[in-house]
Amino acid sequence: DAKTTQPDSMESTEGETVHLPCSHATISGNEYIYWYRQVPLQGPEYVTHGLQQNTTNSMAFLAIASDRKSSTLILPHVSLRDAAVYHCILRVASSSFSKLVFGQGTSLSVVP
Amino acid sequence: DPKIIQKPKYLVAVTGSEKILICEQYLGHNAMYWYRQSAKKPLEFMFSYSYQKLMDNQTASSRFQPQSSKKNHLDLQITALKPDDSATYFCASSQLGGFYAEQFFGPGTRLTVL
Numbered sequence: 447d448a449k450t451t452q453p454d455s456m457e458s459t460e461g462e463t464v465h466l467p468c469s470h471a472t473i474s475g476n477e478y479i480y481w482y483r484q485v486p487l488q489g490p491e492y493v494t495h496g497l498q499q500n501t502t503n504s505m506a507f508l509a510i511a512s513d514r515k516s517s518t519l520i521l522p523h524v525s526l527r528d529a530a531v532y533h534c535i536l537r538v539a540s541s542s543f544s545k546l547v548f549g550q551g552t553s554l555s556v557v558p
Numbered sequence: 559d560p561k562i563i564q565k566p567k568y569l570v571a572v573t574g575s576e577k578i579l580i581c582e583q584y585l586g587h588n589a590m591y592w593y594r595q596s597a598k599k600p601l602e603f604m605f606s607y608s609y610q611k612l613m614d615n616q617t618a619s620s621r622f623q624p625q626s627s628k629k630n631h632l633d634l635q636i637t638a639l640k641p642d643d644s645a646t647y648f649c650a651s652s653q654l655g656g657f658y659a660e661q662f663f664g665p666g667t668r669l670t671v672l
Contacts, residue, residue, distance in 0.1 A: 487666075492661070492662070
């Protein structure tokens with residue numbers, strides 16, 4: 447799986463919209479972009495995923511660049527509960543049981 | 559109700575001993591995984607099982623042995639424990655058959671080896 451690059455940390459204030467960037471310049475055509483988040487002392491939690499089109503769900507909006515070399519996870523109106531480490535991960539579509547390769551991710555802190 | 563149960567939550571062991579970490583999932587999934595997270599390090603994939611068969615093993619040491627007695631169980635036996643084995647061990651599961659197959663993680667077992 448191709449490598450991703452994320453900032454080590456970001457800070458936000460409650461109620462703001464947060465943009466978490468991820469660079470994946472060497473992404474392959476069959477790789478999906480997955481986002482997971484992990485709160486301290488808990489297991490990772492799936493946030494969203496996408497291939498080419500922007501996607502949205504109850505947790506976040508995923509904006510994918512037209513060349514797919516970068517993506518941005520957008521968290522609207524963050525709360526203190528959104529403070530976590532956010533991981534951008536690439537996975538090959540055909541191997542649905544494949545491992546997730548976690549990096550250091552972006553540690554998002556949210557202040558009142 | 560918790561969908562993935564890991565037992566125990568905390569575990570303290572002495573060097574050289576053997577322990578078994580328990581994982582049960584009630585999501586009806588047919589694939590299960592083990593990951594390890596040492597202090598201040600990213601999660602590291604260890605094993606994946608599908609229909610109770612080993613699919614991928616990224617653990618170099620044979621001291622780590624997964625055991626699947628039932629479709630929804632994947633325990634992890636660790637022998638000859640070392641202090642470096644101290645970590646939080648996460649079990650996960652997913653449903654095969656589709657491209658998207660998100661993995662669901664359990665709460666983890668925090669192992670400390672003295």
